[in-house]
Amino acid sequence: MKNLIKDFTNEFREIKEPIKVISHLDADGLTSAAIISKTLKRNDNEFSLSIVRQLDEDKIRELSLEDYNYFLFVDLGSGFLSLISKHLNDRKIFILDHHVPENFENNFYHVNPHLIGMDSWSISGAGLAYLFSKELNKDNIDMAYISVIGGMGDYINFSHGFNEGILKDAVDSGKIEIKKGLRMFGTQTRHLHKLLQYSTDPYIPGVTGSEEGSINFLNELGIEYKNSNGNFRKLNDLNDEELKELITGVILKRFGSEENPDDVLGNIYLLKNEDEDSFIKDVREYATLLNACGRLRKPSFGIGVLMENPILREKASELLKNYKMEIIKALNWFHENKNNFIKGEKFVIINAEDNIKDSMIGTLCGIVSNSNVYDRNHVIVGMAHTLEGDIKISMRTNNPKIDLREIIKRVADGGGHSNSCGAFIKKEKEMEFIEEISNALTKVL
Ligand SMILES: [Mn+2]
Structure with a gap:
């Protein structure tokens, strides 16, 4: 090189x-x-x-x-x-x-x-x-x-x-x-009880997907989710003792049902020049912001933040808020409809139709694939209607032995990486696609 x-x-x-x-x-x-x-x-x-x-x-x-x-x-x-x-x-x-x-x-x-x-x-x-x-x-x-x-x-x-x-x-x-910490999305920006509720990776049984479950869990641990002024707390607001309690609590909750209960801890990458509560303090969240700018067709906001332009930074921060609301809506829909999806032995087809924006379906599949909702080697296939009246297809997997790009090419005109790819199909082909992709995945897996 x-x-x-x-x-x-x-x-x-x-x-x-x-x-x-x-x-x-x-x-x-x-x-x-x-x-x-x-x-x-x-x-x-x-x-x-x-x-x-x-x-x-x-x-x-x-x-x-x-x-x-x-x-x-x-x-x-x-x-x-x-x-x-x-x-x-x-x-x-x-x-x-x-x-x-x-x-x-x-x-x-x-x-x-x-x-x-x-x-x-x-x-x-x-x-x-x-x-x-x-x-x-x-x-x-x-x-x-x-x-x-x-x-x-x-x-x-x-x-x-x-x-x-x-x-x-x-x-x-x-x-x-680089710090060791809770490997969760939104540790810098999300309210504590929301952070736990929307944590799909790591998945916390009884807490992920449920606001009530999340608040009960914090109560059991004796951790206040609001401060004395009644404002919601963030992970950063916890003292060392509380943080230890929380991490232990999460690991214990995952014990028995999850393969690696302690993989909630990992490296967190932080930008030294950003304030503690900055929306781009955590490098992973920064990447999410940039992906959001791209998906919502506002790449100039993303470049503006990277080039340290204060006006574009403000606009990007607004955009991220909307984007997170969309993710939360998509995750809620997913959890409410989890029992209705088409499931094969090693794959799941999430046909969201009009319920999830086509610009969000890939993100949802990625989050689901990286969570413990299904086996991590499962192939997650997402489908959503586009504004133009077509169907957007997204596929994700963590199985290194599968080349999704190969598979999608057999049934639709698509492309991407071996573990993440996508395509567009006509609405008339919806049923045909589901049948063909099911067959193709059954054969390969
Ligand atoms: Mn690249």
């Missing part, structure tokens, strides 16, 4: 003209875009940035109308080598991507872990953007933390390989601190 990055960067140093940068809409793509933007600014390169949901021939043709001689694709591009070559063959192409590359002869400057026999999880798009940035200028080590946010968004494991080194840079440059 070192040599690939070195050669790529040396070629890049030669550029004296404006550059067109294209990146992806999710957390990894937005953080990649922020790293590249900051890097090019510092390097005095002229550039313009486009964020896209997906590359396709129309998009690439559109790009070819632009007057740039240099194109830099980041967190996307590797899957579209032939189309890029077809429409941009008279330009110089730079690609930093970790998705599976198309098998196509080319003369691009191309960095991708697959080219050296590694997989998409060995490094994120933002990780590659950072390695390039650092190679260009050692001072850019202060951007390592941005690539950690992107990697978390793509569920990259930071305990080994390149990622371990990137995380170390983020800690060494004073941007990130």
